[in-house]
Amino acid sequence: MKGALRNFSDDLRQLVQGNGQKDAIIVDAGIQELQITYRELSEYMDRYLILFEQLGARPGDNILSLLPNSAEAVICYLATIKGGYGYAPLSCFATEREVERWCSLIDPRLCIKLDSVHFTALSRFESSHIISLPCDGDFSWLPIFLPEQRVATGDSPKLYLSTSGTTGEPKAMVLDGNTLWSSGYAFAQIHNLPDKRPRFWNYLPMSYLGGLFNLAMIPLSSGGSIVITETFSGRTLLSFWQTVDRFKIDSLWLVPTIAKGLLKIANTINTPKHLEISRNIKTSFIGTAPISLADKQGFEQKFGMCILENYALSETTFLTSETAKNFKERTEASVGEVLPYVAFKFTSREDTQDVYNLMVKTPFLFRGYLTGDGEVKMDLDEDGFFATGDIGYLNEDKQVVLSGRRQDVIKKGGLFVSLKEIEALVESLPYIHEAAAVRVEHEFYGESYNLFVIPVDPNEEVKAKLSAWLHKNVVNYKWPANIYLSSEFPKTSSGKVMKNKFVVKGGD
Numbered sequence: 001m002k003g004a005l006r007n008f009s010d011d012l013r014q015l016v017q018g019n020g021q022k023d024a025i026i027v028d029a030g031i032q033e034l035q036i037t038y039r040e041l042s043e044y045m046d047r048y049l050i051l052f053e054q055l056g057a058r059p060g061d062n063i064l065s066l067l068p069n070s071a072e073a074v075i076c077y078l079a080t081i082k083g084g085y086g087y088a089p090l091s092c093f094a095t096e097r098e099v100e101r102w103c104s105l106i107d108p109r110l111c112i113k114l115d116s117v118h119f120t121a122l123s124r125f126e127s128s129h130i131i132s133l134p135c136d137g138d139f140s141w142l143p144i145f146l147p148e149q150r151v152a153t154g155d156s157p158k159l160y161l162s163t164s165g166t167t168g169e170p171k172a173m174v175l176d177g178n179t180l181w182s183s184g185y186a187f188a189q190i191h192n193l194p195d196k197r198p199r200f201w202n203y204l205p206m207s208y209l210g211g212l213f214n215l216a217m218i219p220l221s222s223g224g225s226i227v228i229t230e231t232f233s234g235r236t237l238l239s240f241w242q243t244v245d246r247f248k249i250d251s252l253w254l255v256p257t258i259a260k261g262l263l264k265i266a267n268t269i270n271t272p273k274h275l276e277i278s279r280n281i282k283t284s285f286i287g288t289a290p291i292s293l294a295d296k297q298g299f300e301q302k303f304g305m306c307i308l309e310n311y312a313l314s315e316t317t318f319l320t321s322e323t324a325k326n327f328k329e330r331t332e333a334s335v336g337e338v339l340p341y342v343a344f345k346f347t348s349r350e351d352t353q354d355v356y357n358l359m360v361k362t363p364f365l366f367r368g369y370l371t372g373d374g375e376v377k378m379d380l381d382e383d384g385f386f387a388t389g390d391i392g393y394l395n396e397d398k399q400v401v402l403s404g405r406r407q408d409v410i411k412k413g414g415l416f417v418s419l420k421e422i423e424a425l426v427e428s429l430p431y432i433h434e435a436a437a438v439r440v441e442h443e444f445y446g447e448s449y450n451l452f453v454i455p456v457d458p459n460e461e462v463k464a465k466l467s468a469w470l471h472k473n474v475v476n477y478k479w480p481a482n483i484y485l486s487s488e489f490p491k492t493s494s495g496k497v498m499k500n501k502f503v504v505k506g507g508d
Helices: 006-017 040-055 071-083 096-105 120-124 177-190 207-223 234-238 241-248 254-266 274-276 295-304 419-427 463-473
Strands: 024-030 033-036 062-066 084-089 112-113 130-133 158-163 169-174 199-202 227-230 251-254 283-286 308-313 317-321 334-340 342-346 356-361 369-370 387-396 397-405 409-412 415-418 432-442 448-453 482-485
Touching: 006 040, 006 071, 006 177, 006 207, 024 040, 024 071, 024 096, 033 071, 033 254, 040 274, 062 071, 062 096, 062 274, 071 096, 071 177, 071 207, 071 227, 096 120, 096 169, 130 308, 158 177, 169 177, 169 234, 177 207, 177 317, 199 207, 199 415, 207 227, 207 251, 207 482, 234 241, 234 254, 251 254, 254 295, 254 317, 254 448, 274 295, 283 482, 308 334, 342 387, 409 448, 415 419
Parallel strands: 024 227, 062 084, 062 112, 084 158, 112 130, 199 227, 199 251, 251 283, 283 308, 448 482
Antiparallel strands: 024 033, 158 169, 169 369, 308 317, 317 334, 334 397, 342 356, 356 387, 387 397, 409 415, 432 448
């Protein structure tokens, strides 16, 4: 296990030596492109660390990030790993309430944010401890790094990701920076990415692992490069292949939302140029949410590429993966073979005989959850296995088949939404007696949820009122597909809500 763990700073030094003048990051700056080499990347990281020190921060302190997808965000994150800081990102489109609760939980020393966003919760900082940036790829605001200077470093870098898990209470997932880097390095080796020096397109949010790990650490650990654009949107979908062509992107990390959207467009509009561009893709992965076998195969047939599915949790990173050798053995809901450094335990369930609770052991496990009392907690069984919350089995071809996802956490367009958190928030409102957030499949996002509520006053028009409250207090990707008023919920004899008994409709 120890042999699998690597040191980010040591690997970075070797990457700079071997790739110094090669592009590490390319930024979409409108009609122009900004290139950052590996040598410049290393220099900017050191300049970040000098800035942190000048502002009174020390290794072990936490840095709050409210930055959009940008080179500034990626390099700040990597700098905190080298320096031994805690990096605590939150979407710059978060609500005031979310920023306030995140600050209370993380207790950051410094804040780095997009200059156009303002939150009253940041009044906790002295003005000198807030770094406001335009995020335009210009790093002239950083202090100059002199060759004789040394930067303070620590040996315990952390990444904090905002989550409510299944309890509805705010907490942070705590991951180790060097462990994350090691996991990305191991995954890249399995797929021979260092030999390909891939160029990935980073369009997943950098307040989550998709943007920071899948599409930053993994490509860079391979000596490859990343193209950074704004986060995925409908506009991204319409110009997808033009962007791929413009930046000579040869590797993709798809999510089901994008794959299905591209397939729908290609089946509707004759786009021979797009098909020609797609055939230049050398490597393509898909993950973050379930996708049907028919959708995978349809995409592959239309665009002439193989997409390799994987199964991962933020707590564990990759657990399984399809590879060029085993992807032909896939079946419906299979997600590839167990990775060589991962162990699975399949524990029996009372309700099914052939489907099991999935428990795993991996050298790349997270540290635990930071709770409101300041403790980091993680539950493992007596053998050191972590409960994924998912169910499935191992088929005869040694493929892991998922029979169900976590019931109270969905991935909407690749972003986590805790249904328990939504229920707790809504039930805190004085005009709501009870709430139930029920998962539904969604044509565009993959997963979404319908919100059922029992109002305190059945004569009160609460639907519009509740919708307005959610739009003001909850970030937009956590909004429900639909809101329904109910007089009662289906429950077991012990009073547990039976979500499978709700009559639901797909999202708009």
